Amino acid sequence: MLISPELLKKYGAETEDFEPSHIIFNEGDIPKYYYQVLEGRIKLNNYNEDGKELIFAILDKGLSVCELLLFIDKTYPVNAITFEKCTVIKLPKLSFEKMLDENPAVSRDINKFLSERLYYKYIMLENNSSLRPDVRVQGALDYYKSYTGKTEKFSYEIPLTRQQLASLTALRVETVIRTVKKLEKEGALKIVNRKIFV
Template sequence: MLISKDLLLSYGAKIEHHDAGDIIFREGDIPKFYYQIISGRIKLNHYNEDGKELILAILHAGLSVCELLLFIDKTYPVNAIVFEACIIIKLHKAQFKKLLDDHPKISRDINAFLSERLYYKFIMLENNSSLHPDVRLKGVFDYHKSFCPDQNPFSFEIPLTRQQLASLTGLRVETVIRTIKKLEKQGEVRIIQGKIFY
């Protein structure tokens, strides 16, 4: 967990329970809270002018949600939607900044975390510019697996459907399905009961 639950509660944080489909915040909202996931998953998405969903990330327990926007005066460029029932802890922006002022080590940890996420976003963007679908998909797999402590082969279940992988990579669903089968034959992924393990 990025910041301990007890420390967040000591600064006035509140715990909330959400069901799948609940909206934590919408694109265009003003950031007012620091959000950290205790359990469950949240997706960050955007809809293009044709109404097609683009998933930018799926966040799981222990991760924070768009905390970088608490440091600048910009509105959310994405929606945060509960992907599966979750519990989050939220702390008002002013109290979050006070917590960071009072605890410089946590502030440094947040900076390191933001830097790592930005690094992997650059890698993912670079991979998504590739003409090779396997490079695009492996870029998404590497990005999502980067948040997990267990980096052993096939230890990470990709938390995305084939359609969601298509939305993330700009590929057609049929191309995603073919490429995953190819990656399985090459021994780069395992498919167990329809789930992709990387």
């Protein structure tokens, strides 16, 4: 967990349960809460002018949801939508700020987390600018594994479908399927029961 649920509750956080496909916030909404995933997964997405979904991140248990926007006066540039049944803990923005002021170690942890995410976002941007599908797909897989801290080869199951990988990399799903098979032959990933391990 990025921040312990006990500490969040001490500052007034509440938990909420959501059904699959529930919209936690929409693009253009004003950030009012710190959100952290306790159970389930949430995707951050928006849609281009052709109506095609673009996925920016898939957040698992323990991760926070767009916390960086609590530090600036900007609206959400993405939607946050549950993939499955989710339990989320949320803390009002003012209480979040108070918690950080009174807990410098937590504030440092947030800064470190934001710095790591920014670093990997740069890597993702670089990979997605490549014309080579294998560079894009491998970059997305490495990005998701980076959230886990797992370093051993094939120790992490990618929690994404081929369609979701296509949405993350701006590739067609057929291209992602071919590329995943190619990467498996090259030993860059392993497929077990249609699941990708890196």
